[in-house]
Amino acid sequence: MNPVYHQAKFINxxxxxxxxxPDQGLEVAFAGRSNAGxxxxxxxxxxxxxxxxxxxTPGRTQMLNFFExxxxxxxxxxxxxxxxxxxxxxxKKWHELMETYLTGRKSLCAIVLVMDVRHPLTxxxxxMIEWCEHTGxxxxxxxxxxxxxxxxxxxxxxxxxxxxxxxxxxxxxxQLFSSLKKTGIDEVHAALDQxxxxxxxxxxxxxxxx
Ligand SMILES: Nc1nc2c(ncn2[C@@H]2O[C@H](COP(=O)(O)OP(=O)(O)O)[C@@H](O)[C@H]2O)c(=O)[nH]1
Ligand SMILES: [Mg+2]
Numbered sequence: 001m002n003p004v005y006h007q008a009k010f011i012n013x014x015x016x017x018x019x020x021x022p023d024q025g026l027e028v029a030f031a032g033r034s035n036a037g038x039x040x041x042x043x044x045x046x047x048x049x050x051x052x053x054x055x056x057t058p059g060r061t062q063m064l065n066f067f068e069x070x071x072x073x074x075x076x077x078x079x080x081x082x083x084x085x086x087x088x089x090x091x092k093k094w095h096e097l098m099e100t101y102l103t104g105r106k107s108l109c110a111i112v113l114v115m116d117v118r119h120p121l122t123x124x125x126x127x128m129i130e131w132c133e134h135t136g137x138x139x140x141x142x143x144x145x146x147x148x149x150x151x152x153x154x155x156x157x158x159x160x161x162x163x164x165x166x167x168x169x170x171x172x173x174x175q176l177f178s179s180l181k182k183t184g185i186d187e188v189h190a191a192l193d194q195x196x197x198x199x200x201x202x203x204x205x206x207x208x209x210x
Contacts, residue, residue, distance in 0.1 A: 001185070001186060001189065002186075002189035002190075002192075002193065004069060004070070005045050005046050005047075005069060005189060005192065006046055006047045006048070007046075007069060007070065008042075008046040008048065008051060008067045008068065008069050008075065009067065009068050010051060010065070010066075010067055011066040011067060011068050011074070012065075012066055013063040013064070013065050013066075014063055014064045014065075014066065015062065015063045015064075015097075016097075017064075017097065017100050017101060017104070020064065020066065020105075021066050021068075021074065023105060023106050023107050024107060025071065025072040025073060025074065025107055026072060026073050026074070026107055026109045026196055026199050026200065026203075027073075027074045027075070027076055027105065027107040027108050027109060028073075028074070028075055028076070028108075028109060028110045028111070028112060028192060028195060028196070029075075029076040029078050029101075029108055029110075029111050029112070030042060030075060030076065030077050030078060030111075030112045030114060031078045031111055031112070031113050031114070031128050032078075032080065032081075032113055032114035032115060032124075032125070033080055033081055033082040033115070033116070033119075033122055033124055033125070034080030034081060034082055035080065035116075036080065036114045036115055036116050036144065037114055037116065037142075037144040037145055037179055038052070038077055038078070038080065038114045039052035039053060039077055040052075040144075040179035041112075041114055041142060041144055041177065041179055041188075042067065042075055042077055043179065044179040044182060044185060045185060045188055045189065045192075046067070046075075051067065052065060052067070052077045053065075062079045062090065062093070062094060062097075063079060064076055064077070064078060064079065064097070064101065065077040073196055074107070076108075078098065078101070079094055079097065079098070081094065081098075081124045082122065082124050102131060102135075108137070109137075109138070109195060109196065109198075109199030109202075110137060110138040110139065110140065110195040110196075110199065111128060111132055111137055111138075111139050111140070112139075112140050112141075112142060112188075112192075113125060113128050113129070113139055113140070113141045113142070114142045114144055115141065115142065115143055115144065115161075116143075116144060116145050116148075117143040117144060117145050117146050117148065117149055117154055117157050117176065118145065118148055118149065118157075120143060120157060120160075120161050121161060121164060129165070129168070129172075132170055132172075133168055133169065133170050136170050137170070138170065138171035138172070138195055138198065139170070139171070139172045139173075140172075140173050140174075140175075140188070140191045140192075140195065141161065141165075141172070141173070141174040141175070142175060142176075142177040142184070142188065143157060143158060143161065143174065143175065143176050143177060144176075144177045144178060144179060145178060145179075145180070146176040146177060146178040146181070146183060146184070147178040147180045147181045147183070154176050155176070158174065158175070158176055161174055162174055171198075173191055175187045175188070175191070
C-alpha cells in the first residue's frame with residue numbers, strides 16, 4: 001500500500017489542450033478502450049470511490065481528466081477509444097486530441113494501458129504499444145477485471161500477453177488487476193513509484209550541466 005496515491009485530488013476536465021494544468025512535473029496517463037476500467041482503476045489506486053467518474057455510458061467521457069497526487073506528480077484519465085456508436089466527427093476529434101497530447105506533453109513520463117483481461121490487445125492497444133515503442137515511453141499494462149475469470153484463466157492470459165510482448169525494446173511491465181476485488185494494487189503502486197522515480201532521474205540528469 002502506498003498512501004501517497006490516496007491523496008490524489010481532481011484538478012480539472014479538459015476537452016481541449018489549452019486549459020490543461022501547467023506542463024510541469026511528471027504525469028502518468030491512463031489509456032485504454034472505453035469501458036476497459038480506467039476510471040475504476042484510478043479510483044481503486046487512490047482509494048477514492050468517485051474521483052474519476054465511472055461512466056455508465058461507454059465513450060461518454062471525451063475529455064482529459066487531471067488528478068494531482070502532489071505538486072510534482074499527476075495522473076491523467078485519457079478519453080476512451082472504440083465505442084461504435086460515437087459519430088465519426090467525435091472519433092476524429094478524439095484522434096486529434098490524443099495525438100496532440102501524446103506528442104506535445106513534456107511532463108508525460110509513462111502510460112498505464114488498461115485492458116479488459118477478457119479482451120486484451122485490441123487494435124487500439126497495439127497502437128498505444130507501438131506508440132510507446134516508437135517514443136521509448138515506459139508502459140505498464142493492467143489486465144483488469146481479473147475477477148471475471150478464474151485464477152487459472154487469468155494467469156494464462158497474463159502469460160499469453162507477456163509472450164506476445166516479450167520482444168519489445170522499451171520498458172514494459174504487465175500485471176493482473178481487479179478494481180472489484182481490489183487485487184494487484186500494491187503491484188501497481190510499486191510500478192508507479194518506479195516509473196515516477198525513473199522519470200525524475202532523467203529530468204535531473206537533463207537539468208544537470210555536464
Ligand atoms: N467486475 C469488474 N468490473 C469492473 C472492474 N473495473 C471496472 N469495472 C466495470 O466496468 C465498467 C467500466 O468501467 P470504467 O472504469 O468506467 O471504464 P473506463 O471507460 O475505461 O473508464 C463499469 O461498469 C465498472 O463498474 C473490475 O475490476 N471488475
Ligand atoms: Mg472512464
